[in-house]
Amino acid sequence: MGFLIDNFGLFVDAMGQTLLISLFAGLLALVLGTILAAMRVSPVPPLRGLATFYVEVFRNTPLTVVFFFIIFGLPQIDTVISPLPGAMLAVGLYTAAFVCEAIRSGINSISAGQAEAARAIGLTFSQSLREVVLPQAFRTVVPPLGNVWIAMVKNTSIAAGFFIPELSALLPRLANAAADELIATLIGVVIAYLLITLPSAYGVSRLEKRAAILR
Amino acid sequence: MTAPILYDVPGPKARRRIRIGTVVGILLILGLIAYVLVKLAGNGQLEGQRWAVIFDPRSSVPQFLLRGLVATLQVAALGMVLATAMGALLAIGRLSDHRWVRIPVTTVIEFFRAVPLLVVIFAAFLLPPTFGVPISAYAALVIGLTLYNSAVIAEIVRAGILSIDKGQSEAAYGIGMRKWQVMTFILLPQAIRRMLPVLIAQLVVLLKDSSLGFIIGYFELLRSARSLVEFFRVDFGDQYSFQIYVAAAVIYIFVNVILSIFARWLDKRLARSKTSPEGEALPLTVEQFSAGGGGATTP
Numbered sequence: 007m008g009f010l011i012d013n014f015g016l017f018v019d020a021m022g023q024t025l026l027i028s029l030f031a032g033l034l035a036l037v038l039g040t041i042l043a044a045m046r047v048s049p050v051p052p053l054r055g056l057a058t059f060y061v062e063v064f065r066n067t068p069l070t071v072v073f074f075f076i077i078f079g080l081p082q083i084d085t086v087i088s089p090l091p092g093a094m095l096a097v098g099l100y101t102a103a104f105v106c107e108a109i110r111s112g113i114n115s116i117s118a119g120q121a122e123a124a125r126a127i128g129l130t131f132s133q134s135l136r137e138v139v140l141p142q143a144f145r146t147v148v149p150p151l152g153n154v155w156i157a158m159v160k161n162t163s164i165a166a167g168f169f170i171p172e173l174s175a176l177l178p179r180l181a182n183a184a185a186d187e188l189i190a191t192l193i194g195v196v197i198a199y200l201l202i203t204l205p206s207a208y209g210v211s212r213l214e215k216r217a218a219i220l221r
Numbered sequence: 222m223t224a225p226i227l228y229d230v231p232g233p234k235a236r237r238r239i240r241i242g243t244v245v246g247i248l249l250i251l252g253l254i255a256y257v258l259v260k261l262a263g264n265g266q267l268e269g270q271r272w273a274v275i276f277d278p279r280s281s282v283p284q285f286l287l288r289g290l291v292a293t294l295q296v297a298a299l300g301m302v303l304a305t306a307m308g309a310l311l312a313i314g315r316l317s318d319h320r321w322v323r324i325p326v327t328t329v330i331e332f333f334r335a336v337p338l339l340v341v342i343f344a345a346f347l348l349p350p351t352f353g354v355p356i357s358a359y360a361a362l363v364i365g366l367t368l369y370n371s372a373v374i375a376e377i378v379r380a381g382i383l384s385i386d387k388g389q390s391e392a393a394y395g396i397g398m399r400k401w402q403v404m405t406f407i408l409l410p411q412a413i414r415r416m417l418p419v420l421i422a423q424l425v426v427l428l429k430d431s432s433l434g435f436i437i438g439y440f441e442l443l444r445s446a447r448s449l450v451e452f453f454r455v456d457f458g459d460q461y462s463f464q465i466y467v468a469a470a471v472i473y474i475f476v477n478v479i480l481s482i483f484a485r486w487l488d489k490r491l492a493r494s495k496t497s498p499e500g501e502a503l504p505l506t507v508e509q510f511s512a513g514g515g516g517a518t519t520p
Binding site: 049050052053062063067068069070071078079082083084161163173178181188192196200203 | 231243246247250257263266335336337340344347348351425428429431432433435436462463466469470473477478481
């Protein structure tokens with residue numbers, strides 16, 4: 007226990023890195039994922055095709071490989087990116103595919119009558135999507151989006167393999183520096199992750215209750 | 222709701238706009254591709270000889286990548302089998318009538334769902350040596366994947382068992398079956414049928430996650446690619462790096478897309494051949510459980 011207190015600053019810094027990556031990657035994933043979902047239901051075939059292609063590629067590629075391409079591949083097209091924004095980009099691009107699928111399933115769960123009514127009163131595709139379908143879809147996708155968010159927080163741990171001093175990276179680092187305190191380190195890291203995921207899960211369930219539509 | 226409900230059958234004006242959108246969209250995509258290609262060509266990444274090395278057995282690149290793929294599949298297969306067995310046990314434990322079984326099992330499941338897989342793998346890799354037990358990267362990876370995924374699969378199995386109509390178990394009890402008989406002869410066989418597509422989707426996740434072996438130094442596909450790059454760097458610099466990474470990524474995507482398509486096909490097939498009279502929708506969908514690579518805590 008004393009070990010954890012002595013190295014408290016180290017854990018706080020690492021947790022800060024994890025949160026930082028999570029927040030920015032989450033933002034990117036939410037925006038990009040929504041755009042992709044809109045593209046997947048749009049009447050323009052190439053947009054549909056592009057979004058489908060994106061989702062299929064990113065859902066079937068390990069996040070580690072995405073990291074590889076961002077960190078080692080981008081320099082090949084003359085775009086050098088430093089590790090931290092690189093990690094945000096990698097996690098964000100990867101998660102966007104899952105956000106897209108969650109939102110699309112939400113769009114599909116809206117009863118057809120809503121969209122038909124929107125069209126009947128003369129709204130265009132983008133209007134009916136913006137004013138009628140998406141606001142309801144976002145409500146029904148709160149639980150799946152919450153799951154995606156929590157999975158994403160856990161996925162940021164992969165940044166440990168790519169020069170970022172976040173929470174998981176503490177394990178191999180302190181395993182070398184303080185081998186006999188490994189269990190304490192492990193407990194500290196697990197607690198730090200739980201400090202992020204458990205409140206998230208609680209928040210999602212609160213949000214879910216507030217956002218639920220009575221049908 | 223299918224897409225066409227969101228918009229009317231396009232009239233002449235809308236058709237023109239869609240056509241314009243199509244052209245603009247295609248141009249945009251082509252522009253993006255062209256930009257990447259020009260940049261790559263500018264760095265000489267598109268020369269045939271650089272790509273030929275991937276298919277040339279004399280460079281030992283194909284053998285190396287193949288060995289990496291086999292190692293990846295090996296870990297994934299072993300991890301999947303162990304995780305499924307353990308997941309089924311955990312699921313049954315969580316559904317137990319006895320509180321002293323249910324509570325610890327639930328705690329274990331929730332714990333492994335809340336912790337990143339990499340932390341579990343690191344723990345499996347770093348902890349045993351401190352107790353004087355040597356462990357290989359392979360074993361650590363399998364243990365990590367098994368523990369983590371058994372918790373995810375336990376939830377899938379539980380959802381599957383709960384989705385079976387109550388009448389089934391009531392009827393089984395009615396003809397005098399015991400609890401374990403109801404579970405093994407009535408509930409599990411039906412649940413497994415329903416879960417199969419989701420389990421295969423989880424296999425895709427597990428296969429992707431096995432790439433974490435890269436970080437602890439197990440020679441799976443990604444690590445093989447990386448060591449090839451480092452090996453070539455001595456003589457050729459970074460001449461072949463990009464090509465080898467692309468090859469590794471394409472192999473991953475290829476294998477996973479095939480598995481995903483298989484899962485979806487199975488999903489459709491099982492849905493069609495479902496004999497239950499109520500015909501209700503499955504509470505399980507392939508999408509639901511593969512949220513971003515691995516399970517997540519559902520409150």
